[in-house]
Amino acid sequence: MSDWPFEDPEDVSSITVRQVVEEGAWIHIVSRDPEDGVWQFLGADQPEETDAMVVALGEVVDLDPSIKELADLPPGWCAWREGPDEPWQRMPQEE
Secondary structure, X not given: OOOOOOOOOOOOEEEEEHHHHHHOOOOOEEEEOOOOOOXXXXXXXXXXXXXXXXXXXXXXXXXXXXXXXXXXXXXXXXEEOOOOOOOOEEXXXXX
C-alpha cells in the first residue's frame, strides 16, 4: 500500500476484540502501550479477556480507514471518539 502512513509495517501484530473484527463494532478507543508501542483497538463495550484477538495492523485499517489519522500516535498515548463518525481526540495515557 503506497499511502501507508504508519512507521510500523502493515503486518505488525495489534490487539483488538472479536466484536470489532467479527461483528463490525466501531472502534471507540485506540491506544499504544508505553513500553513496546503495541497498538490496541477497542470497541465501546467493556471487553472480556476471551474477546481478545491478535490481528495485523493492516486488517484494522481495512476495517476502519479513519485509523490512518492516528498513524502518528506516540507510544503511551490513547485516542477516542464518541461515535463512529466523530473526530478522534488524543491524550497521554494515565499511569
